[in-house]
Amino acid sequence: MHQENLDWLREHRITEMECIVPDMTGVARGKIVPKDKFISETEMRLPEAVLIQTVTGDWPDDSLLDLTDPDMVLRPDPSTLRRVPWASDPTAQLIYDCFRADGRPVEVAPRNVLKRVLSLYEAEGWAPVVAPEMEFYLMSPNPDPDIPLAPPIGRTGRAEFGRRSYAIDAVNEFDPLFEDIYDYCHAQNLEVDTLIHEVGTAQMEINFLHGDALSLADQVFLFKRTVREAAFRHNMYATFMAKPMENEPGSAMHIHQSLADRETGKNLFSRPDGEPSELFFNFIGGLQHYLPEVMPLFAPYVNSFRRLSRYTAAPTNVEWGYDNRTVGLRVPHSSPAGRRVENRVPGVDVNPYIAMAATLACGYLGIKEGLKPRDPCQIDAYTLPYQFPHSTEESLQRLSRCEAIAEVLGKQFLKMYVAVKEKEFSEYFRVISPWERKFLLLHV
Template identity: 60%
Template sequence: MVNRENFSFSDLENWLNEQRVTEIECLVPDLTGVARGKILPRLKFTEDRGMRLPQAVVAMGVTGEFPEEGPYYDVISPTDMDMHLRPDPTTARIVPWAIDPTAQVIHDCYDKDGQLVPFAPRSVLRRVCDLYAAKGWNPVVAPELEFYLVARNTDPDMPLKPPIGRSGRAETSRQAYSIDAVNEFDPLFEDVYAYCETMGLNVDTLIHEVGAGQMEINFFHAHPLGLADEVFMFKRTVREAALRHDMYATFMAKPIAGEPGSAMHVHQSVVDKDGRNIFSNPDGTASKEFYWFIGGLQKYIPAAMALFAPYVNSYRRLVRSNAAPINIQWGTDNRTVGIRSPLASPQARRIENRVIGADANPYVALAATLACGYIGIEQQIEPTPECKGDAYLGDFQLPRSLGEALELLRHEKDLQQVLGASFVTVYSEVKEIEYAEFMKVISPWEREHLLLHV
């Protein structure tokens, strides 16, 4: 496996030669997490080492729409100015499903003055990581990403269904942690693991989650930027592999009614320049920073929910069902809370944010959860007493809709300062047009219950 930690442009050129690459997929993640960009011939990529795209390419909604007016254009020029995209050599990977030798390289977005475009998702995560670095700290994260395998569905009006496995039958019951249920899709997962190995993605454990056709993949802990890149690439990978086996892979937060939603649980810790986990004291007890980080999450998660739960569908997952958190309680080895501290050695002490949905942009979600913890340490925010019982018996402490979440985000100045006011403005405006588009659609529930009864 290639060590990309200090990969330079000359290293990249040598690697492209070794792999006999003829085309480059030049990628930039947009606010949704969609891979935008261009496909360039190898020679063109080598000559230019970058490309240009309009600024709004990374700042559109999931429907492909842009705001027509308002604060959005106080940040993004209405003249549709270009961004200058520069490749990050450390992100270079082979595209294992391509017919011709093809590489994919993630790019950073810069303006004409050579400054990072502040509303690009990768820029936001870089900004937060730089705040930690200025303190002599290195944040460490490990995402656990849930997703569903579903049968092909080309009609949006039809509900999704579990796919057919090797047995010729679809799952009709919940098979949490079942090895045989995972084996139903062995040919697919053999491709997924082969693709991940070719790409050098550091995936760890694969398990069957609670829902019918619901899976979870765990990533080894690492620096947030590199892991966000890997989650971004993994989503592309598993969707491509599923298509080749006549099914879909979806990261919707709540794709199937009556089944649990899908989350992206994020384990996070912070180490100092000597590699010491600052969440633990020398005697092994939990440090003040550990509690302050939790306090920051508790205070700011409600305002960050539009970043953790970015779509109208996201809030269908957050229900009192023992499958997703409904509040910001914290506890040790307690899966009913939104903020969990797993049992671990002092050096491995960490905090798990269980609120984030699988549909969240990994760059934005990691930036936001680390921002909450950072502010908690900076402001020395004390957490509430630990929840030792069933947190589902408590009150809802999270916004119940995207509209409510956006309102909280707009008014939270501390988060805006850490994430960047321009990013929060662009993100909020884009989400507003998505919400407006959703409100134009009349659902089957409305026709069933309101048509003849009101």
């Protein structure tokens, strides 16, 4: 640990450390240790199996696991040291990277997957620039999962109703909560920007300032936890499910992305004359070609596919267009310096490290393979054919067969990711839904 970090701990009188590793589902795993033990401990370890738990807490089939259950060696990233602003005692958090005993990165660790993709860009002299947009719902507390979700009570004493898209007063209903969210984000150096009310009932969106992909993935990872914690303190739930309510739109994590020259900082998606560059079109071509193959990385759960419907204001294809919100790949109006592509496909339920690695992998392959995009879409793209896999099962099969993506993201990672999702799907498939009991029990 760097001396400046140790000085920071003393300056803030930290008494406890949360030592965090993001797993495949985006859950914060790790250890909570007293500060003195943290300072004196020369090495921290965790079982590798913590990375590959399903969202239900299970594991893939034994045939894919190392039955010796080995430990990983954890190394802290000093740049991720932050306060935990909601903790009652002075507490800090620190994100760790995962390595094997011989020093090799653990291939299935999501943060390492993103680093692997970024290293490919670095070798070309390129620096990806991203800006995520996070949609989420506020809910009344819901301790019983068999009861449908309901919007929370605001300052007027009434639950929200109808569509309040971009309504300032609708956001002001929850001012005390958002003041805490912004305070908590400021305390953690999470560079959040705009707050708006989205289309759904009590659905909000907070955008991040653009920047380095690894830093933004860290910030999104911490932001989800921050919003949930803040909501708890105001007797609400905040959910990042992709489709939490049947009659409301889904929630996305739109990712704006561009490429900068590592030396000059200039936007490589624009030519010196201000027109779009060949790299720009190749990047879009890669997204169009490979995005349908990597859908489990953007739609990781059965619930995720409920969002991807023309009836829920979510994309149904990988068409692209200028300032067209009906396509999967939107190019907003901007100056040449701000030219970027907005990937509108990922749900907000994604692991941010994996989703950013995946979208950048698609663009990278488009550039390396010289892929050309189709003509920009200038109509309502919801009227066009559905271009994604129609089910979790089909999407996993397509991902497992995509060798080009496996080379970029890592074969072992992709194999284990598919195994985790297959296990989750098999667990889901055993559950008999209320719909089935309602319509089939006595009618068939």
